[in-house]
Amino acid sequence: MKASISLAIASIATVLLSSVSYAAPVDSAAASGQTAVILSATDYCIFLPPKYGGDIAASEDVAVAFCTKPNLPGAPNARVLPAGFIASSHYVVNSQKGYVQITGRIDRSKYGLSENDGGGQYDLRAPVGSKMTGYNAFVQLTEPDEQIFCIRACKNKSDCPVNKSTYGCEKVLGGDYS
Ligand SMILES: *[C@@H]1O[C@H](CO)[C@@H](O)[C@H](O)[C@H]1NC(C)=O
Ligand SMILES: *[C@@H]1O[C@H](CO)[C@@H](O)[C@H](O)[C@H]1NC(C)=O
DSSP, rough: HHHHHHHHHHHHHHHHHHHHHHHHHHHHHHHHHOOEEBBBSSBBBEEEEEEEEEEEEGGGGTTTTESSSSTTTTTTTTTTTOOOEEEEEEEETTTTTTTEEEEEHHEEHHHHHHHHOOOEEETTTTTHHHHHHHHHHHHHHETTTTTEEEEESSSSGGGGGGTTTOOOOOHHHOOOOO
């Protein structure tokens, strides 16, 4: 009796293991479209959870780029932002330091984000594989509870601080949130 039970357990384990190995191609498909670009006040991308209603922090490894328009150069396979998700935005260029920044308000309901989601930070380390075309670093904070977002793309990594992820947009990047 004991022997056949452990055999049964062994075959369940085999089934589980084989389904894990088949899951890998699905994960890499989900990870595509992780390159963003900031071209102008109207043509840019931010990172969001891949699924409608996703939690910002829980999606930090799998978030993908969503852009204001389809097929922006420098953002291959990125998705298009839900209509009305960006409620306001303010574009800043610091040509002396070599960074660009967008700050503003979101309408979380347009992507089903939760009013209880305190948000989080995305940068080159998470989403894994993320890139910002034309820049060496980026930092983005998204705060569904406050309905604000901010993103900065930097030539010089020291202008994109990633060590204050819990401080929120206004303390990390400053800028206009009206
Ligand atoms: C990057 O910024 C830091 C701090 O402002 C500065 O000391 C450094 O020289 C800059 N590096 C480059 C390559 O501009
Ligand atoms: C983040 O890093 C900067 C530059 O190294 C440093 O000045 C600052 O104190 C750090 N902040 C925190 C909260 O660790």
